[in-house]
Amino acid sequence: MSTPGRGLHGHVLETLGPAIAAGEYPPGSVLRTDELAQRFDVSRSVMREAVRVLESMHLVESRRRVGVTVRPKAEWNVYDPQVIRWRLAGADRPQQLRSLTVLRSAIEPVAAGLAAKYATAGQCAELTECALGMVAHSRGHQLEGYLIHDVAFHRVILNASGNEMFARLGDVVAEVLAGRTHHEVMFEDPDPAAVTLHVQVAEAVRAGDAARAEHLTREITVGALQELDILAP
């Protein structure tokens, strides 16, 4: 799924990144490059490259005579896919999942509306295929098969929106949906109403009915919010 840490530098990142993302080093903590290099048993050049990457994600700040200081979470590049993965892998998982679900609830309806305008015939066909796949796997504990088609469905919508920034959220949505199936409680078959909504969205997009596609998708995302007990007064 994610890029396996290529090279020593990548290995260091995959250890240090999640640790910082999980809040193991409180904001303001100071690390020293030399000490880290020793701890990970790599040369300073390798460690410096890793620090540079963490710095580009705004997780840390490197200053002369001071060291490498951890930045407060509010300054992190929280849209960096790697940061998202690291946070999902650690103690910050619940909050990250909530943030992402709220983000989905904003993006996906608009994306569906745009998809209704701009989707190609091929994309409409894909969408219908995905929806049918979801229906086919919606009963009898075929959760994995259902997930695959669910992810594909939302990916097609985001891509068909024609907006490059929406399209890049495909991986994030995939991660959220996979998380819901794998980590969270998900013993029962998916909600039949949700399945129906997906079929209807596919149909609305095919028909070019932007308002209807947007509205139906909003209902889907409201369901996702309710699953996490977001909403309420």
Next chain:
Amino acid sequence: MSTPGRGLHGHVLETLGPAIAAGEYPPGSVLRTDELAQRFDVSRSVMREAVRVLESMHLVESRRRVGVTVRPKAEWNVYDPQVIRWRLAGADRPQQLRSLTVLRSAIEPVAAGLAAKYATAGQCAELTECALGMVAHSRGHQLEGYLIHDVAFHRVILNASGNEMFARLGDVVAEVLAGRTHHEVMFEDPDPAAVTLHVQVAEAVRAGDAARAEHLTREITVGALQELDILAP
């Protein structure tokens, strides 16, 4: 505004990054670390650090025996603030501005709805203050003063939403609004209707009327879309 390239490594990035983001090196182009180091007159270590950062942004991919290859735009980390700045600074500016405006149209209404629920008294006061500032600078070619309050207004909304990912879009929105005032055609005073809408949003948030805040903000963003001739069949 942005971080001025600290160190040699930062200087290299500020030259190479924009060049790649502007599409000067077509996808698949191969660069060699040693050659780049010579070109920028820095050591290989410095160049390697720069390449690592570009790689973490998914702008390039470094492979042994091959070199540093430029990735297709569809794979870039388009939410990285630095990438956004680089794209806004170059030939990709129009498309980047459109993408961001569409993104705003999805995010901000939802953020405003959440702000109506979660904004503190202080944030409501700030919001009203910003709206009044916009009114005060809405006539007589006080574009700079208007911009400052406009940016502040949208920042408060995003922060008050309580969603960390929305909050991080403050800088992006600021960049879009500033671009509209400085680069695009903006000789006349702002649309009075837009000013009124901002005041009404502030009032709706203060009153805790989420649906109204969301709807009014949607009208604002529709206006932004129309300015760029987005919409239409």
Next chain:
DNA sequence: GGGATCAAAAAGTCAGACTTATTTGTCACA
């Protein structure tokens, strides 16, 4: 023609010496 083998190329890694900026502490002077 196809598969194994070998050589070249470029990134990856390391070690060590040196430079530079920044902080902190000290000391003299007002």
Next chain:
DNA sequence: TGTGACAAATAAGTCTGACTTTTTGATCCC
């Protein structure tokens, strides 16, 4: 006593050169 300048310590920043490893592509043999 407070304040300013100056000096020392510290950790990042930079450079260089040698070496390793992976991958590719060409060659050679069957």
